[in-house]
Amino acid sequence: MSDIDVDGETGGEEDGGRRKLSGKFLVLYIILPVLVLAVIGYGAYSFVFSSSDSASTTVDGAPAAQVELTETGDPVFFDLPEFLVNLTSPDGGPTRYLKLRVSLQLPDEDAVSQIETVMPRVVDGFQVYLRELRPSDFQGSSNMFLLREELLRRVNLAARPVRVNDVLFREVIVQ
Known part of the structure; x- marks a missing residue:
C-alpha cells in the first residue's frame, strides 16, 4: 500500500516510506499557533505592567492620591x-x-x-x-x-x- 502525503497525494517507493510536510501544514499548525501565543503573551504583559504604572501617577509624575488632596480643599x-x-x-x-x-x-x-x-x-x-x-x-x-x-x-x-x-x-x- 502506498503512503499518503499531508496534501493528499499518493507517494511511491521513492519517498522511502516517510511523509512529506507541506507548506500549508507547517504554516497552519505550527507557525500560526506560535504567533497567536506570542501576541496574547505580549498583550497580557503590556496590560499588567502598563495599567499599574498609569494608575499610580499622573501627567506631572506626582502620585494620584496626592494630586487629588491638593486640588480640593477641606470638604x-x-x-x-x-x-x-x-x-x-x-x-x-x-x-x-x-x-x-x-x-x-x-x-x-x-x-x-x-x-x-x-x-x-x-x-x-x-x-x-x-x-x-x-x-x-x-x-x-x-x-x-x-x-x-x-x-x-x-x-x-x-x-x-x-x-x-x-x-x-x-x-x-x-x-
Missing part, C-alpha cells in the same frame, strides 16, 4: 433632615419603617447655600425613592453601597449645578 459636611418612611412590605406583611440620617459631603462653603435653596427638591427625591424600598434592600454591604450610589445620583440631579461629592450614612434603622 464641608451638610446634614439633611431625618427621614422616617414606611417600607414596602412583601405580600402584605407587617409594616416596617426606616429611619435614615445622612450627611452630604460638599466641595466648599458656597455649595451649602445652594443646597439649602433646593432642599425641598432633594428631600422629595429621597422620600419617593426610600418609600419604594423593601426591608431586604438594607441587608448586606453591597445593598448599602447601591443605596448610597442611588442617593448620590438623586441629590446631584436635584442640586444641579452643585456637585455633591458623597452621601454619608449617620444612622440607618429598619424596624
